[in-house]
Amino acid sequence: MDAKARATEPGLPDSAAGLVPALFGHAAFQHLNAACELGLHELLHECPDLTAGEIAERLALGERAVGILVLGTTALNLTIRAGDRYRNEAVIEDLFGSGSWEIFRNLVEFEARIAYLSHSDYVESLRSGTNAGLRWFPGTEPDLYHRLENTPALMEVFYRCMNSWSRVANSILTRSDWFDGCHHVLDVGGGEGVNALALARAFPALTITILDLEGVVAIARRSVDQTGLGQRIRTVAGDMFTGSYPKGCDCVLLANQIVIWSAADNRRLMDRAYEALPFGGRLVIFNEFINDTLDGPLYAALDNVYFATLPTPHSQIYPARDCVAWAQAAGFRQAGWFPGHSWTPHGAVVAVK
DSSP: OOHHHHHTOOOOOGGGGGGHHHHTHHHHHHHHHHHHHHTHHHHHHHSOSEEHHHHHHHHTOOHHHHHHHHHHHHHTTSEEEETTEEEEOHHHHHHHHTTOHHHHHHHHHHIIIIIHHHHTTHHHHHHHTSOGGGGGSSSSOSSHHHHGGGOHHHHHHHHHHHHHHHHHHHHHHHHOSTTTTOOEEEEETOTTSHHHHHHHHHOTTOEEEEEEOHHHHHHHHHHHHHHTOTTTEEEEEOOTTTSOOOSSOSEEEEESOTTTSOHHHHHHHHHHHHHHSOTTOEEEEEEEOBOTTSSOOHHHHHHHHHHHHSSOTTOOOOBHHHHHHHHHHHTOSEEEEEEOOSSSOEEEEEEEO
C-alpha cells in the first residue's frame, strides 16, 4: 500500500477519545461493582497504602486479577497509585467519613442486581414503547413491583436499596420549608416508611400516614415500630388509585411517585390529592426532574434508562413544568417549582388548594 492509499484509510478522529466514557460505560460500572463486592474500598479504608501483592493476599485474589482491578479503579479515580501502593481517592474516603458508605454501597448493589441486565433491553424498550427489561424477572405481571413478589429475596434487596436511594435525597426534604404550617401529611405510596421517618424526625409536630399496598405497609409497620415513632406515623393499606384516602390530612406527599406512572395516571393522583385536601391544603410532589429545557441534567438522563426499561410500561422522568401544569389542571390555585440545590436533580412542585 502506498502513502497516498494509507492517507485515505478510514479511521476515527482524535476527538473520538471523548466518547470513551460512553462507549465503555458498562465496563466502568463493572470496575466499581467489583471493587464494592470484593471489599477493595473497605480494605483500603482500613489499611491504606497497600501493594498489589498485599491487596491480592487480603482479598484472596490472584496477581493478574488484582492488576486488572486496580488499573480500572485507578483510571476511574476511585483509587490512587503512589509508587507501588494504593489508597482510596478522596471521593471514596468522603463516603466513609460522612458515614454514608453503606448507602452508596446499596446504590451500587441496586444497579448491579436490579437494573443492570434490564438496561440491555433499552433499545427494545424504546422500539416497543414498554418496559422490555422486565423479562429478567420471573412472572407475568406488567410491572416490576408485582414481579418482585415472586422472588422474596430479590424484593428484600430492592426495598433495602430503595431505602438508600430515598436517603440520598431525603436531606432535601428535611431541610425544606415545604411542610411549614402542616400538621398531618399523607405519604401516598410511602413504601417502607423511609420518607415518613425522615419527616417525623425533622418536624416533631408532624403526624404522617403512609398509604401503600398491604405487603409494603407490613414492612413499613416493622420499620416504624423499631423506632418508637408509632404514635406519629400511621400506616394504611390501600391502592393509591382506587382506595379511599384517610381523612384529616392537610398535606399530601407524592415522593418519588410520578416517575413510575403515565401522565394520565399522574393527573389522577393529583385529582385524588385535591379531593382529599381541605381548602388551603398542600400537595408536595418530590422527585428528580429533567430540565424544563429538556437538555439534562446528566444524572436524570442516565437514570431514565432504568425507567424506560423496567418499573412500568409508562415510567419516565418528567420536567417540573409538566407537574405544575397537572396540579393547575387538577384545580390547585398555586403551583410552583422549588429545586433542591443538591448533586442530584431532586426538588419539589408545591401546590396549594
